[in-house]
Amino acid sequence: MSSLSAASIAHSSRSASLAGRVRAPGDKSISHRSLILGLLSVGETRIDGLLEGEDVLATARACRELGAEVDRVGEGEWRVRGVGVGGLKSPGKALDFGNAGTGSRLMMGVVAGHPIEATFDGDASLRSRPMRRILDPLEQMGATVVFSAEGGRLPLRLKGADRPLPIVYESPVPSAQVKSAVLFAGLNAPGETTVIEREATRDHTERMLRAFGAQVTVERRGPHGRLIRLVGQPELTPAAISVPADPSSAAFPLVAALIVPGSEVALDGVMTNPLRTGLLTTLQEMGADIALTNVREEGGEEVCDLVVRAGSLTGVDVPPERAPTMIDEYPILAIAASFAVGETRMRGLHELRVKESDRLAAVHAGLLGNGVEARIEGDDLIVVGCGAVPGGGAPVTTHLDHRIAMSFLVMGLASERPVAVDDSATIATSFPSFVPLMRSLGALIDFGEE
Ligand SMILES: O=C(O)C1=C[C@@H](OP(=O)(O)O)[C@@H](O)[C@H](O)C1
Numbered sequence: 001m002s003s004l005s006a007a008s009i010a011h012s013s014r015s016a017s018l019a020g021r022v023r024a025p026g027d028k029s030i031s032h033r034s035l036i037l038g039l040l041s042v043g044e045t046r047i048d049g050l051l052e053g054e055d056v057l058a059t060a061r062a063c064r065e066l067g068a069e070v071d072r073v074g075e076g077e078w079r080v081r082g083v084g085v086g087g088l089k090s091p092g093k094a095l096d097f098g099n100a101g102t103g104s105r106l107m108m109g110v111v112a113g114h115p116i117e118a119t120f121d122g123d124a125s126l127r128s129r130p131m132r133r134i135l136d137p138l139e140q141m142g143a144t145v146v147f148s149a150e151g152g153r154l155p156l157r158l159k160g161a162d163r164p165l166p167i168v169y170e171s172p173v174p175s176a177q178v179k180s181a182v183l184f185a186g187l188n189a190p191g192e193t194t195v196i197e198r199e200a201t202r203d204h205t206e207r208m209l210r211a212f213g214a215q216v217t218v219e220r221r222g223p224h225g226r227l228i229r230l231v232g233q234p235e236l237t238p239a240a241i242s243v244p245a246d247p248s249s250a251a252f253p254l255v256a257a258l259i260v261p262g263s264e265v266a267l268d269g270v271m272t273n274p275l276r277t278g279l280l281t282t283l284q285e286m287g288a289d290i291a292l293t294n295v296r297e298e299g300g301e302e303v304c305d306l307v308v309r310a311g312s313l314t315g316v317d318v319p320p321e322r323a324p325t326m327i328d329e330y331p332i333l334a335i336a337a338s339f340a341v342g343e344t345r346m347r348g349l350h351e352l353r354v355k356e357s358d359r360l361a362a363v364h365a366g367l368l369g370n371g372v373e374a375r376i377e378g379d380d381l382i383v384v385g386c387g388a389v390p391g392g393g394a395p396v397t398t399h400l401d402h403r404i405a406m407s408f409l410v411m412g413l414a415s416e417r418p419v420a421v422d423d424s425a426t427i428a429t430s431f432p433s434f435v436p437l438m439r440s441l442g443a444l445i446d447f448g449e450e
């Protein structure tokens with residue numbers, strides 16, 4: 001362990017049964033979009049339950065640079081006084097999005113639809129991620145890349161279109177970020193902007209645009225796809241947004257409760273938008289004891305309280321078409337799968353290779369190191385659970401990836417020996433309260449080497 005930087009090493013150790021009732025922080029996707037739609041409306045948008053993670057804070061700073069007044073008035077309570085579609089100004093300095101794919105890509109769409117210029121930058125992880133998938137449609141709409149690193153990567157400077165063209169765009173990748181960037185650019189284009197997706201991805205942009213007064217229609221297209229139409233140049237009116245708890249963050253205490261024997265944990269107000277529930281479906285197929293109680297609506301989304309009890313799990317086959325509904329949850333599913341009896345095959349995970357890290361490789365390496373049999377076949381990850389407690393004991397390299405850090409810290413709560421991650425600071429990008437929340441349930445997580 002001596003090769004790891006001491007500052008943010010963390011480790012988790014085998015814990016007694018977890019118990020309690022907690023609420024995961026606000027949804028990251030909705031938090032980014034709340035600020036951006038606030039910027040694009042005229043008047044005051046009031047946000048409650050905003051995720052105050054590093055990724056979202058970078059979006060808040062970018063909104064200020066582009067002309068909005070953005071104020072924090074209490075814990076998770078924010079006010080945005082926007083400038084309206086068409087009213088943005090060029091930022092005086094580079095927009096630094098840190099680790100955030102969503103913030104940077106959605107904001108590229110916003111800038112592309114305005115006659116302004118902005119430089120986008122980020123950390124080493126974000127600088128390595130592909131941006132061509134976003135730049136291709138935005139160039140078709142009239143935006144220009146003034147400069148970029150190799151392959152269209154960050155840092156890059158984008159000049160927005162003087163008169164953005166409404167386009168019909170069929171995305172070659174299943175990505176809510178691509179869809180949202182095109183729709184945000186289309187807001188300032190005359191006429192109808194259309195996005196066709198072969199596989200439906202999270203629809204928060206569509207739902208929230210409607211809540212802010214834009215005309216958006218959605219049709220089914222093929223067995224899994226959708227066609228989305230947006231009428232450009234609306235006057236967006238501010239909305240009051242109550243951000244529901246993030247299912248992608250709730251996934252960590254959820255899986256911890258399943259694998260630590262004797263646990264019973266309640267997770268309050270978890271969003272159950274059907275395009276985000278792939279992990280719940282999969283865990284239930286594995287035999288997990290998860291009750292969905294008190295189903296209700298919050299902030300235009302269905303939410304419920306989950307009651308989770310530890311128990312045995314069985315390996316399953318996860319079909320590729322489910323990937324968009326659980327794309328960020330595969331690392332923690334792989335941890336659940338290592339405690340299950342039998343093989344879990346997760347199919348069609350090519351998109352995992354271009355997240356904050358190559359998650360397919362990072363998960364595979366972490367599992368092997370900690371004594372779990374796993375293999376990669378093409379785009380599939382196969383985890384061979386033997387129904388027993390994994391050995392643990394090996395340090396995990398997180399590659400600036402918050403979900404790798406949290407997943408392996410969960411693994412250590414039920415492994416024979418502690419599991420350490422080399423960088424827990426990265427967790428603050430999406431779940432700054434992860435360690436205290438997990439400790440409040442009884443999880444043994446500590447900083448430094450064990
Ligand atoms: O639109 C969003 O809020 C997100 C979309 C997904 O990315 P892709 O669009 O690259 O699949 C997801 O991985 C990310 O955490 C959040």
Ligand SMILES: C=C(OP(=O)(O)O)C(=O)O
Nearest residue numbers: 099100101102103328355
């Ligand atoms: C992929 C993720 O986020 P982003 O693309 O916004 O960096 C994530 O949070 O798992």
